[in-house]
Amino acid sequence: MPHNKHPRLRFAVIALALIALVTGLNLTFGTLSATEDLGQIIYGLLMILIIASALAFGNPGKKVRHLLIWFMIFVVGMIGYSYRGELSAAKERVLAELIPGRGVQGERHTARFPVSDNGHFYIRATVNGVPILFLADTGATGIVLSPKDAEKCGFRPSDLTFDRIFRTANGMGRGSSIRLDTMAVGEFRLENVAASVNEAPMRESLLGMTFFERLDRYDVTGDVLTLYWGKG
Structure with missing residues (x-):
């Protein structure tokens, strides 16, 4: 068969053409660096050799469609890699909308939290190494853990003395x-933080002014609560 003649020459031509194509795309998009992405470059060369071998040794006409599919996958992959920063930021914004209190870490020591469906702002913090979902409540004086969340953080309500009266947006509590x-929201970290455990069950723990006063500032613009700290 004519297409079986000189398969090694055909392999070399196809491999060189693919390398030239990939090099041109990389120069256009500036995706890979010879010093920083050597592993990916080697992997790409291996893929080129495999594709060239598949086309050269056999019936190339039947495999052109497969080459076009792999080419489109490669182009999409390169574009996705080039815009990985933007895609990561978009992913974080989507997750912040879907997961209550997750927030989006912003630039210059900031974090943004979208309003929830019920009109409240939730902030997910790490307390003593444990993730806790807080309701942002500027009407509360301090940080108030629910009995359930307190147990997660290592406090047994049965060992506590409930002798403190405090005011929240829902009224008086003990x-x-x-x-x-430790307490951390994103990169904002506090140590030895005064708080309290509520005696009665609560739907969620409250993040009151004891927390917000430790920030440089905070504001609500539209449907987003933004926290600023450090150099923010």
């Missing part, structure tokens, strides 16, 4: 004073 070893 709680026990505690100290949180």
